[in-house]
């Protein structure tokens with residue numbers, strides 16, 4: 280599926296834009312410091328940085344879970360801080376999430392877990408697979424097929440491996456037909472092989488669906504293998520914003536070296 284984007288509400292090809300975003304938490308933490316960046320449709324942007332550098336805070340600004348202390352965030356053409364509750368709800372419906380801990384319901388079947396991705400679009404609670412409309416069940420099965428797990432549809436979610444559970448979580452997110460996918464350390468709990476499989480899948484769905492992905496990672500090799508662009512954060516500042524094609528492993532590692540990172544920031548400012 281290739282989405283035809285209506286660029287009238289997306290400000291051209293930008294799906295996400297941060298302009299001078301600073302986020303402070305009391306009493307004196309600056310989690311984001313004058314962050315400006317943008318992400319285009321279909322682009323996989325990987326956020327790298329030390330623990331505490333601001334990656335999760337940045338992701339939480341995309342769906343308005345947190346609002347900037349200064350600056351602005353535009354997502355799919357919507358000024359997130361200025362959006363009314365209804366507009367914010369609608370915007371959130373266009374954003375999918377994948378988390379480190381998968382957040383599946385362990386006792387439900389794999390297929391029902393995927394179906395829950397449609398809950399925001401359905402009225403009223405759903406208890407049990409038959410309570411979902413047939414078209415949702417079929418679409419969920421299609422998404423499971425896409426992530427290579429259609430044959431596991433009727434197993435309990437907790438009988439799957441970690442890598443498989445994350446693929447189910449991606450199928451659930453994709454059932455929502457999002458335009459943006461936020462992935463907060465999606466492979467942090469996985470072994471190296473499963474990590475590559477999950478990142479390969481994220482890259483594939485992004486390409487197929489013209490989906491914008493913002494994904495925080497701690498593994499430079501995965502960022503280089505599956506990202507289109509790397510944004511490096513260091514104490515809340517963007518110290519690198521570079522297409523993957525233009526950097527090598529050593530360049531990317533400089534994000535983690537305090538002195539190296541500051542040099543990159545200084546060079547970028549010159």
Ligand SMILES: Nc1ncnc2c1ncn2[C@@H]1O[C@H](COP(=O)(O)OP(=O)(O)OP(=O)(O)O)[C@@H](O)[C@H]1O
Nearest residue numbers: 304308309310328329330331332333334335336337
């Ligand atoms: N709600 C909050 N209240 C106070 N401080 C916060 C809050 N959320 C984040 N912080 C602080 O903001 C800074 C950035 O945190 P954030 O979680 O964004 O980093 P991170 O790069 O995602 O780290 P990790 O890789 O460990 O997940 C940290 O100093 C953190 O303690």
